[in-house]
Amino acid sequence: MDKSYLAVISRKTDILKKATGIDYDHFEISPLAFDYDGLMKSCDFSLEDVGKILQEVGVGQTPLVELKNLTQLVRSISAPGKGARIFVKDEAANPSGSFKDRRAALSVYHAKNLGYKGVVAASSGNYGAAVASQAAKRGLKSIILQEVYDSRRKGQPEILEKTRACEAYGSEVWQLTVGPELFYIMLLVLEDTEFFSASLYVPTSILGIETLGYELAQQVLQQEGRHPDMVVVTHAGGGNITGTARGLQRAGSRDSSVVGVSVDLHGLHMASDTDFNRKSFTTGHTGFGIPFLTWPDRTDVPRNCARGLRYMDRYVLVTQGEVFHTTEMLAKLEGMERGPAGNTSLAGAICLARELDKAQILVVQETEYTAAGKLPSSQLTFARENGVEVKRGNPDDDQPGKVIIIPETIEQFRLKEYDMPEIRRSYVKKALDITRPYEPSSDDIQFLSEDSKASTEFVSQTIASLSSVETA
Amino acid sequence: MLDAKKGDLVKIHKIILEPDERTGNLPSSTKSVPYECWIKGFLLDKNAKLGNEVKIETFIGREISGTLFEVNPTYDHNFGEPQKEILSVGNEVKHLLKKSQNESKGV
Numbered sequence: 001m002d003k004s005y006l007a008v009i010s011r012k013t014d015i016l017k018k019a020t021g022i023d024y025d026h027f028e029i030s031p032l033a034f035d036y037d038g039l040m041k042s043c044d045f046s047l048e049d050v051g052k053i054l055q056e057v058g059v060g061q062t063p064l065v066e067l068k069n070l071t072q073l074v075r076s077i078s079a080p081g082k083g084a085r086i087f088v089k090d091e092a093a094n095p096s097g098s099f100k101d102r103r104a105a106l107s108v109y110h111a112k113n114l115g116y117k118g119v120v121a122a123s124s125g126n127y128g129a130a131v132a133s134q135a136a137k138r139g140l141k142s143i144i145l146q147e148v149y150d151s152r153r154k155g156q157p158e159i160l161e162k163t164r165a166c167e168a169y170g171s172e173v174w175q176l177t178v179g180p181e182l183f184y185i186m187l188l189v190l191e192d193t194e195f196f197s198a199s200l201y202v203p204t205s206i207l208g209i210e211t212l213g214y215e216l217a218q219q220v221l222q223q224e225g226r227h228p229d230m231v232v233v234t235h236a237g238g239g240n241i242t243g244t245a246r247g248l249q250r251a252g253s254r255d256s257s258v259v260g261v262s263v264d265l266h267g268l269h270m271a272s273d274t275d276f277n278r279k280s281f282t283t284g285h286t287g288f289g290i291p292f293l294t295w296p297d298r299t300d301v302p303r304n305c306a307r308g309l310r311y312m313d314r315y316v317l318v319t320q321g322e323v324f325h326t327t328e329m330l331a332k333l334e335g336m337e338r339g340p341a342g343n344t345s346l347a348g349a350i351c352l353a354r355e356l357d358k359a360q361i362l363v364v365q366e367t368e369y370t371a372a373g374k375l376p377s378s379q380l381t382f383a384r385e386n387g388v389e390v391k392r393g394n395p396d397d398d399q400p401g402k403v404i405i406i407p408e409t410i411e412q413f414r415l416k417e418y419d420m421p422e423i424r425r426s427y428v429k430k431a432l433d434i435t436r437p438y439e440p441s442s443d444d445i446q447f448l449s450e451d452s453k454a455s456t457e458f459v460s461q462t463i464a465s466l467s468s469v470e471t472a
Numbered sequence: 473m474l475d476a477k478k479g480d481l482v483k484i485h486k487i488i489l490e491p492d493e494r495t496g497n498l499p500s501s502t503k504s505v506p507y508e509c510w511i512k513g514f515l516l517d518k519n520a521k522l523g524n525e526v527k528i529e530t531f532i533g534r535e536i537s538g539t540l541f542e543v544n545p546t547y548d549h550n551f552g553e554p555q556k557e558i559l560s561v562g563n564e565v566k567h568l569l570k571k572s573q574n575e576s577k578g579v
Contacts, residue, residue, distance in 0.1 A: 005489060005493060069569055072569060072573065073572065075572070076571075076572035076575075141532040142532065143532065149508070149510075151508075155549070157549040160548075160549035163547075170531050170532070171531060172511065172513075172530035172531050172534060173511070174509050174510075175509060175510045175511070176507070177505070177506075177507055179495075179507050180497075181489060181494065181507050185509070193534075269499050271498055271499055271502055272499040272502055273499070273502040274501040275499075275501075325558070328558050328565075329565050332561070332562030332563075332565060333569060372551050373549035375551055375552060377553065377554060377555050378550065380557070381552030382552065390555065391557060392557050406557040406558055
């Protein structure tokens with residue numbers, strides 16, 4: 001069989017159908033819309049089933065910890081009566097050290113049930129380790145594909161740590177250089193092995209995360225007799241927001257606002273060989289966060305079940321330096337040494353808690369393990385080696401890829417609020433651009449409205465304004 | 473001299489795509505370099521030198537061929553050097569917390 005790039009890419013529909021067990025064509029409604037709920041229900045697991053499957057392998061039921069010292073510190077710089085109670089869901093307590101075990105657990109269980117002998121995942125982050133760990137537990141083989149090196153063969157230390165973790169769990173790891181051709185390798189490996197594609201974006205991956213939102217709501221309800229007022233979620237590909245928000249809804253926490261937080265890496269190109277090692281965060285950043293909100297169907301499966309824009313109420317950005325500072329605070333004030341990337345949402349929570357009343361409850365829904373390669377000292381050493389300046393100062397002066405500013409005080413923490421209507425407009429525009437010259441029907445407008453958490457009027461007005469720009 | 477013998481843990485290197493075979497929509501810094509990969513496994517050849525074409529058996533038992541790149545590959549990522557910009561953060565916030573606790577107690 002022809003294994004050249006173009007030949008393999010041309011076989012992608014067949015390869016992915018075999019590798020996921022899902023006929024995505026079945027859920028297409030029009031050139032623009034698809035049956036999202038139908039796709040999510042195509043893997044028939046109730047939330048209770050998922051909880052049991054996760055429990056079998058020691059995933060989930062992680063502690064909800066109130067960060068009393070951090071809360072007091074935030075209150076000391078807040079207006080009178082302000083400063084919500086901050087809780088964190090200690091997801092580092094999962095077997096491979098992050099919430100990604102929830103995504104991997106159900107997918108690997110499902111793969112085994114369907115008779116696959118192994119699983120393949122493309123991930124340079126915690127998800128790869130989670131798939132490797134779950135595959136070990138269920139007796140399946142695993143192959144993890146990682147984007148690790150630039151063309152000088154300099155590896156991002158956090159990703160080198162993930163190579164080590166995956167190999168510790170017995171995976172075959174492909175360490176690749178920078179480039180979107182990772183998808184080609186994935187198809188090639190899936191075709192060669194006939195393994196399951198444990199994509200981050202298949203239904204089982206999202207169903208696994210629903211347990212996180214559900215659990216945290218139940219824990220807050222049991223401990224405090226009420227639902228959380230705000231749940232803060234690190235955002236990259238959208239799965240974390242999607243699963244968590246769906247879980248909250250299932251638990252009846254319909255009034256909890258769901259806030260996405262990403263590290264601001266504006267100006268750095270994600271597929272650039274030279275920018276690759278000028279960033280200190282390999283996920284949870286705007287390089288994934290923004291493109292995945294404005295167009296989720298850019299993944300390794302035809303339709304992405306992680307649809308952040310459907311579920312996000314607000315989107316805010318923090319700086320790399322603010323997250324490193326927060327990581328230090330969590331260790332020194334709360335006795336929890338955790339990985340920086342997992343503290344992205346906590347850095348956002350410092351500012352968000354100041355907006356809320358003292359009686360209100362804010363939940364940061366994850367932490368992650370830390371290790372060599374992940375520590376702030378490791379990342380900042382690497383940043384300097386790659387020509388990035390590191391200094392104390394005002395985070396307003398942060399410049400991704402050039403200067404990392406560690407704030408002098410937490411009063412200097414500032415959120416950059418992303419304009420949600422603008423993101424929704426970009427999403428609608430992208431949908432029209434991709435399907436041009438197709439004219440959206442009223443059903444399509446309904447789909448776009450649900451998919452972007454906007455009113456049908458907003459979608460119709462956006463479409464009208466876009467076509468008037470074209471006419472002009 | 474031989475660098476590796478059968479059964480040794482080794483790392484192989486493969487060039488997947490040469491620069492002119494890479495996909496169209498790439499920044500020039502990426503498009504001008506080959507797409508490469510490294511994979512670990514146990515050497516299947518009787519013996520080999522660095523740079524030889526060899527076969528390995530990966531950790532899941534698959535056979536893959538490539539150029540012998542490293543013998544006994546070691547993880548060399550580490551904890552980094554102490555960073556003065558973050559070393560003082562802990563004491564700063566502890567001091568502020570103490571001050572706030574004292575104020576709320578009316579000390």
